[in-house]
Every structure is written in C-alpha cells, then in structure tokens.
Amino acid sequence: MSGRGRLPSGQPTIADVARHAGVAVSTVSYVLSGKRAISEVTRNRVLASIRLLGYHPNAGARALASRRANVIALVLPLRTGIQVPVVMQFATAVVTSARRHDHDVLLLTSDEGPAGLRRIAAGALVDGVLVMDVELHDVRVPLLRELGRPSVLIGLPADPGGLTCVDLDFHRAGQVCVEHLASLGHRRVALLGAPPAVYDRGTGFAHRTRAGVLEAAVRHGVDAVALPCAENAAEVQRRVVELFAQQPGISGLVVQNEAAVGPVQTTLSALGRRVPHDVSVVAVCPDQFAEHASPRLTSVPVPAEEIGRQAVSLLMRKLRDEAVPERTLLPPRLTVRDSTAAAPAAAPGDGVAVAVAGEQVVAALDGAS
Amino acid sequence: MSGRGRLPSGQPTIADVARHAGVAVSTVSYVLSGKRAISEVTRNRVLASIRLLGYHPNAGARALASRRANVIALVLPLRTGIQVPVVMQFATAVVTSARRHDHDVLLLTSDEGPAGLRRIAAGALVDGVLVMDVELHDVRVPLLRELGRPSVLIGLPADPGGLTCVDLDFHRAGQVCVEHLASLGHRRVALLGAPPAVYDRGTGFAHRTRAGVLEAAVRHGVDAVALPCAENAAEVQRRVVELFAQQPGISGLVVQNEAAVGPVQTTLSALGRRVPHDVSVVAVCPDQFAEHASPRLTSVPVPAEEIGRQAVSLLMRKLRDEAVPERTLLPPRLTVRDSTAAAPAAAPGDGVAVAVAGEQVVAALDGAS
DNA sequence: GCCGAATGTCGAAGCGCTTCGACGACGGAT
DNA sequence: ATCCGTCGTCGAAGCGCTTCGACATTCGGC
Numbered sequence: 001m002s003g004r005g006r007l008p009s010g011q012p013t014i015a016d017v018a019r020h021a022g023v024a025v026s027t028v029s030y031v032l033s034g035k036r037a038i039s040e041v042t043r044n045r046v047l048a049s050i051r052l053l054g055y056h057p058n059a060g061a062r063a064l065a066s067r068r069a070n071v072i073a074l075v076l077p078l079r080t081g082i083q084v085p086v087v088m089q090f091a092t093a094v095v096t097s098a099r100r101h102d103h104d105v106l107l108l109t110s111d112e113g114p115a116g117l118r119r120i121a122a123g124a125l126v127d128g129v130l131v132m133d134v135e136l137h138d139v140r141v142p143l144l145r146e147l148g149r150p151s152v153l154i155g156l157p158a159d160p161g162g163l164t165c166v167d168l169d170f171h172r173a174g175q176v177c178v179e180h181l182a183s184l185g186h187r188r189v190a191l192l193g194a195p196p197a198v199y200d201r202g203t204g205f206a207h208r209t210r211a212g213v214l215e216a217a218v219r220h221g222v223d224a225v226a227l228p229c230a231e232n233a234a235e236v237q238r239r240v241v242e243l244f245a246q247q248p249g250i251s252g253l254v255v256q257n258e259a260a261v262g263p264v265q266t267t268l269s270a271l272g273r274r275v276p277h278d279v280s281v282v283a284v285c286p287d288q289f290a291e292h293a294s295p296r297l298t299s300v301p302v303p304a305e306e307i308g309r310q311a312v313s314l315l316m317r318k319l320r321d322e323a324v325p326e327r328t329l330l331p332p333r334l335t336v337r338d339s340t341a342a343a344p345a346a347a348p349g350d351g352v353a354v355a356v357a358g359e360q361v362v363a364a365l366d367g368a369s
Numbered sequence: 370m371s372g373r374g375r376l377p378s379g380q381p382t383i384a385d386v387a388r389h390a391g392v393a394v395s396t397v398s399y400v401l402s403g404k405r406a407i408s409e410v411t412r413n414r415v416l417a418s419i420r421l422l423g424y425h426p427n428a429g430a431r432a433l434a435s436r437r438a439n440v441i442a443l444v445l446p447l448r449t450g451i452q453v454p455v456v457m458q459f460a461t462a463v464v465t466s467a468r469r470h471d472h473d474v475l476l477l478t479s480d481e482g483p484a485g486l487r488r489i490a491a492g493a494l495v496d497g498v499l500v501m502d503v504e505l506h507d508v509r510v511p512l513l514r515e516l517g518r519p520s521v522l523i524g525l526p527a528d529p530g531g532l533t534c535v536d537l538d539f540h541r542a543g544q545v546c547v548e549h550l551a552s553l554g555h556r557r558v559a560l561l562g563a564p565p566a567v568y569d570r571g572t573g574f575a576h577r578t579r580a581g582v583l584e585a586a587v588r589h590g591v592d593a594v595a596l597p598c599a600e601n602a603a604e605v606q607r608r609v610v611e612l613f614a615q616q617p618g619i620s621g622l623v624v625q626n627e628a629a630v631g632p633v634q635t636t637l638s639a640l641g642r643r644v645p646h647d648v649s650v651v652a653v654c655p656d657q658f659a660e661h662a663s664p665r666l667t668s669v670p671v672p673a674e675e676i677g678r679q680a681v682s683l684l685m686r687k688l689r690d691e692a693v694p695e696r697t698l699l700p701p702r703l704t705v706r707d708s709t710a711a712a713p714a715a716a717p718g719d720g721v722a723v724a725v726a727g728e729q730v731v732a733a734l735d736g737a738s
Numbered sequence: 739g740c741c742g743a744a745t746g747t748c749g750a751a752g753c754g755c756t757t758c759g760a761c762g763a764c765g766g767a768t
Numbered sequence: 769a770t771c772c773g774t775c776g777t778c779g780a781a782g783c784g785c786t787t788c789g790a791c792a793t794t795c796g797g798c
Contacts, residue, residue, distance in 0.1 A: 393749070394749090395750095396746085396747060399747085405746080407746070
C-alpha cells in the first residue's frame with residue numbers, strides 16, 4: 001500500500017487524494033475522467049483536494065491501466081532538401097494541436113529508421129504516429145500498414161491504400177502558379193525546382209508541383225521548362241544565367257526552392273532584368289519569407305500549420321476508431337504581392353543583350369570570390 | 370492473469386516470453402536489464418524467445434514499476450528572432466544522442482508555458498528536462514528549481530545557481546571575431562546584431578556576443594559600434610547604408626543575424642564595396658550557411674550539434690545522480706573563408722563616395738518595389 | 739570434507755491507475 | 769405499500785513490469 005502519504009518523489013497519489021477527500025479511489029478516478037456520474041458535492045470536494053495536494057496523475061500508471069498513453073509520435077525528416085522553417089512550423093502546429101486534444105508529442109527522427117517506429121509502436125509508448133515527409137515509395141508505408149497502429153502521413157505516397165494522408169495539393173499549386181502567370185500574359189515560363197536529389201528520391205511534392213506546372217502550361221498554351229536546382233547561391237546563379245541565355249523570352253519564373261529565392265532576385269537584377277517589370281516571380285514558400293523579400297513575393301505558401309492541425313485532428317479521430325478519408329488535399333492559396341505583373345511586350349533584341357549581360361555577371365563574380 | 374497468450378493488441382508480454390523460454394518472469398527481466406547475473410545458456414534461450422515472439426517491453430508498465438520513463442522532455446522556443454535551422458540542428462542532435470542513451474524525447478513548445486513543464490514533470494511522463502533558449506531572466510528558471518527534476522538549460526540565465534547550463538561561449542565568440550578582424554588590420558568595425566526585440570527580452574547570447582565584441586574592440590584599440598537589426602531585407606539594407614554613410618571608415622562587419630547575411634552582401638555590393646577587398650565580413654551562423662554564401666563566409670558557427678550532445682550527456686549524468694558542473698561553455702571556433710582579408714589602406718575620399726552610392730541604391734530599390 | 743561465499747533462479751509484492759460489477763438509497767409508477 | 773430503474777459510490781481485480789528476499793547449487797580455501 002502506498003498508504004500513508006506521498007511517493008518518494010514527493011508526489012501525492014490518487015490514494016492520497018481519495019483519503020483527503022474521504023472517498024474511494026475509484027471515485028477520484030471518475031471525477032477525473034468523467035466516465036461515470038458523480039454528484040456535484042463530491043466532485044467539488046475531490047477537485048478541492050486535488051488542487052490542495054497538487055495532484056497530477058502518474059502517466060505511466062495511467063497508460064498501463066487504460067492502455068492509452070495519450071502520446072503521439074511525430075516522425076520528422078532531417079535530410080537535405082527539406083524546408084527547415086516549414087518543418088518547424090509544422091512541428092509547432094502538431095504540438096499545439098495535440099495538446100488541445102490532451103496528448104503529448106514524442107519526437108522521432110527518421111534516421112533511426114523503421115526500427116524506431118517499430119519500437120515505439122510495439123512498446124505502446126505512443127497511441128498513434130504522424131509521419132512527415134513521406135516519399136512516393138517510402139519504406140515506412142508498408143511498415144505502418146503492418147504495425148496496424150493509427151497513423152497519419154504528411155505527404156502522398158504512390159500507394160496510399162489503407163492509410164491516411166494529408167498534404168497540400170501541390171499539383172494544383174503548380175497549376176495555380178502557371179495560371180496566374182498566364183492570366184498576366186506570360187507565354188514562356190520556367191520552374192526553378194528543388195535540388196535534383198529531391199526529385200531522384202521520389203519526393204512527392206516536387207514531382208507533383210512539376211507535373212502541375214507542366215500540365216497547366218500545356219492547357220494554357222504556355223511554354224514551360226522545369227529545371228531542378230541545388231540550394232546554393234552559385235548554382236542558382238549559374239542556372240538562372242544559363243536559362244535566360246538559352247531562352248531569352250522567358251518572362252515568368254516559378255520558384256520552389258526556398259534557398260533559391262534570394263539568389264534568384266540578385267541574379268536577375270545583375271542581369272538587368274527587373275522584377276516584376278521584366279520578369280515575374282511566383283514562389284512556393286512560407287508567407288513570412290515572401291513578405292520579407294524585396295520586392296515582396298507573390299507566393300503560394302505551404303500551409304504547414306493547417307496541415308499539422310488537420311493531421312492531428314485526423315489522428316485523433318482514428319484513435320477514437322472513427323472512419324476518416326484516405327486522403328486530404330488542402331487547396332493551395334495564391335497571394336499576389338509585388339513580384340508579378342503583366343508580361344512585358346516581347347522585344348526581339350532581348351536574347352543577345354541578355355546573353356552578354358549574363359557573361360558579364362559571371363565574370364564579375366568569378367573575380368570577386 | 371495475462372495467462373494464455375497475447376494482449377488484445379497482439380503484443381506478447383514478458384509472461385509469454387518467460388513461458389516460452391521456460392523461465393520465471395523475473396529472469397526475463399534480469400536478462401533485459403542486466404541487473405543480475407544470468408547464465409549464458411539461460412540468457413541465450415530467453416533472447417531467442419524474445420526475438421521469436423517479437424517482444425517489446427511495455428513502456429508504461431516499465432515506467433510504473435521502475436519509476437523511470439526513459440523519456441526526456443525537450444522544450445523548444447517558437448518565437449521570432451530564433452535561428453530556425455540552429456534549433457532544428459539542435460533538436461536533431463538531442464534526439465539522436467538521447468537514443469544512444471536509450472531515451473526518447475518528448476517535444477514541448479514553450480507556449481504552453483510553465484504549466485506544461487509542471488504537468489510533465491509531476492506526472493512522471495519524463496525523467497528530466499532540456500530547456501532551450503533560456504533568457505537572462507527566464508520564468509522557467511525558478512520553476513525548474515522548484516520542480517526539482519533533473520534539468521539542463523541551453524543558454525545562460527542571469528543566475529544559474531543550482532542549475533546546469535550549456536552554451537556556446539558567445540562572449541568569447543564576439544571577442545574572437547573582433548580579434549580576427551583586428552589582426553587583419555581593421556580599425557573600425559561594426560556588429561550587426563539580432564533584432565531589437567531579442568535584446569529587449571534579455572536573450573543571453575545576443576547580449577554576451579555584443580559584450581564580447583565591444584570588450585575586445587577596446588582591448589585591441591578598435592572602434593566598434595553595435596546595432597540591432599530586424600530580419601528583413603529592407604531593414605538590413607537601410608541599416609547598412611546608414612552605417613557606411615555615417616562611418617565610412619568601417620572595414621569590418623560582424624553579423625550575428627542569419628537572415629541578414631544575404632542582404633548585407635547584396636547591399637555592400639550595391640554600395641560598391643567589395644567583400645573582402647573593401648569590407649571584411651565575419652558571420653555568426655551555421656557552417657552550412659557560410660559555405661553556401663558567395664563569397665564563402667568566414668564564420669563562427671553555433672555548434673548546435675555539440676551543444677545538444679553535451680546537454681543530453683549532462684542530463685544523463687544527472688539522472689544517474691552524478692555531480693555535474695554548473696556551467697559548460699563551449700569554446701567558439703572561427704573558420705576563415707573568403708569573406709575576410711587585410712584591411713584596405715585608408716582612403717580619405719571614401720566617405721563622400723559611399724554616401725552618394727548609398728542614396729543611389731535606396732532610390733533604385735524604392736523604384737523597383 | 740566442511741563452511742561460507744558466490745552464482746543463478748524463482749515467487750511474490752507492489753508501482754498508481756482504470757474499470758467492472760455490486761449495492762445501497764431514493765423516487766416515480768403501479 | 770411494492771417494485772423497478774437510476775444515481776452515486778465503493779471495493780477489488782488487474783494492466784505488465786521491476787525488484788527484493790529466499791533458495792538451491794556450486795566452488796574455493798583450509
């Protein structure tokens with residue numbers, strides 16, 4: 001018996017509360033869980049004792065007896081090519097939402113791999129799992145099916161059968177960007193995408209955006225090229241210079257690469273192309289980022305916070321054994337800011353001038369560094 | 370009795386393993402914990418059963434019986450003015466290190482405030498707490514003292530008495546930057562610091578870096594000014610233009626503001642000041658960031674990973690009731706890259722020329738956006 | 739060849755909580 | 769009055785694990 005008093009840790013137990021309030025242990029439990037009716041008088045007496053003693057239920061005991069840990073796991077990626085601020089925003093939203101549902105969040109990094117998931121799930125440390133940054137052919141997808149724990153994926157694997165997925169509708173996002181540019185009269189556009197490695201490993205959002213861009217381009221009679229792009233200033237610059245040298249008529253740019261946004265603007269201005277006068281730029285990036293750039297960028301943000309909230313809410317429903325849709329794709333929202341404008345009237349001479357400018361820039365920067 | 374077989378969840382229990390291996394439950398437990406000697410033969414038999422049945426100990430039961438959850442809490446900040454990538458790096462390092470010590474990590478955001486800490490600690494959900502981004506006068510500091518759970522702070526509060534803190538020695542970092550510039554012959558330098566709000570709320574690292582910069586400047590006979598700086602391109606540009614207009618002789622810049630690094634370089638080049646030929650730049654920022662800038666930046670990285678490792682290791686020692694030092698300050702490490710060089714010979718005319726250039730830039734950018 | 743100390747294993751007592759069945763007390767319908 | 773159905777509360781049985789003392793064995797020392 002934990003009879004007379006407090007734990008070694010100094011924490012009172014439910015038995016202490018019961019004794020202090022003059023009721024049975026089970027009554028205290030029911031006051032806390034609300035699973036049986038308790039008279040107003042008794043409830044108040046118990047609650048008073050709880051407050052007075054500073055009682056907090058022991059999580060382990062609760063989990064053991066109730067078979068629910070009230071904890072969910074969040075599996076975050078930590079590879080290159082991820083958008084760090086987006087991940088943070090997302091994690092934050094998940095923690096906040098989870099707390100609203102009276103759950104805590106256990107953080108896993110995907111470098112422990114499938115073994116980590118297995119350990120956590122089998123050990124009943126968590127009730128459910130949120131997996132972020134799911135690739136098209138992700139090893140964790142079959143594993144999750146096998147484990148049979150409630151789970152929600154952020155991202156869209158090639159075969160989501162039997163699982164639950166949430167994501168921004170990147171395909172639609174790509175379309176929206178192109179439609180915006182097309183409606184402004186642009187006829188040649190380019191997508192400056194994620195690093196090649198991201199495409200190579202089959203990351204859904206990159207592929208889907210590209211598909212959306214190209215599809216919308218065809219539909220609206222716009223010429224479009226899509227090129228991957230590493231995340232460093234020099235590479236971005238090379239890409240952009242090359243691009244305009246080869247396709248001087250390009251007047252619209254879709255940038256899906258956070259790290260590239262700054263260098264793109266720098267390079268364009270070095271090329272003598274002004275944003276948005278000569279070239280319009282649409283970015284797929286966080287709003288905060290778009291606001292801080294100059295000029296402020298027309299953008300399609302990844303609604304990390306909403307995705308996080310949705311994911312948690314879906315997971316909670318699964319924990320309550322409710323049926324949920326297999327896939328939830330959030331509609332993209334394009335915010336027009338100062339980086340897009342009507343396409344310039346086509347100037348035939350542009351090509352040559354730009355190519356020359358490009359070489360000057362490259363030369364200047366080579367000398368400087 | 371959990372007698373005949375498996376949990377409803379399908380997980381085997383320790384009793385199943387014991388039965389399968391033909392030993393007592395306690396023997397299985399001792400095989401797992403190694404707290405008593407078990408013969409080679411028995412151990413192997415038990416381990417084989419464990420593998421065969423796919424047994425994973427139930428975390429809740431273990432926590433209840435052993436009074437150790439094998440989980441630590443990580444309290445992350447989510448305010449403005451934090452260096453998001455650094456936080457991520459740090460979180461990653463903490464998770465990885467914790468796993469090496471057979472612990473998991475529960476993620477808390479500081480917006481649940483002290484209540485969250487209290488709940489977690491009192492409920493024995495975690496064995497110890499790691500608090501990141503501790504301010505000089507942080508409300509959580511007295512709370513942690515009161516809770517009496519093992520904890521480690523990242524950052525250095527004004528009064529760390531009785532607690533355990535780890536951080537980069539930012540004071541020394543400030544000095545190192547100035548010493549580097551001084552040794553290259555620079556005689557007028559400026560610190561472009563964190564946003565004003567960060568100083569205002571008493572964030573240790575900003576204050577300590579500034580102090581280090583100013584102190585080293587005095588000691589080496591260098592003129593130094595320190596100015597806070599918001600995290601958007603326009604503000605950075607204004608600051609830099611203003612700075613050189615007022616103090617044209619400045620030839621060294623210490624930048625402690627990740628978001629400012631890009632804009633600083635852009636602005637300098639717009640001002641006709643070349644890096645490092647005319648102005649040397651030292652950044653306090655992640656290595657990856659410094660490598661990707663062009664020119665590559667001489668920098669003092671915040672060793673997020675090492676801090677994370679250290680923090681976890683200290684916490685583990687505290688969990689084992691070992692004595693640990695009250696404060697651990699990691700020495701800064703300056704990596705020389707391409708953004709610093711010998712100071713230019715003083716040119717008396719500079720002042721005027723620069724002021725003019727500055728105005729041109731401002732005008733040009735106003736027009737563009 | 740006997741004794742004490744290791745060594746290896748077992749059984750049982752909890753850890754603090756939830757939950758289920760039981761059971762008075764009370765009130766309305768008969 | 770009597771019976772039944774609620775309502776409010778209680779006691780006890782676990783949840784799956786760790787840990788403590790006890791109990792055989794085995795072994796080295798003299």
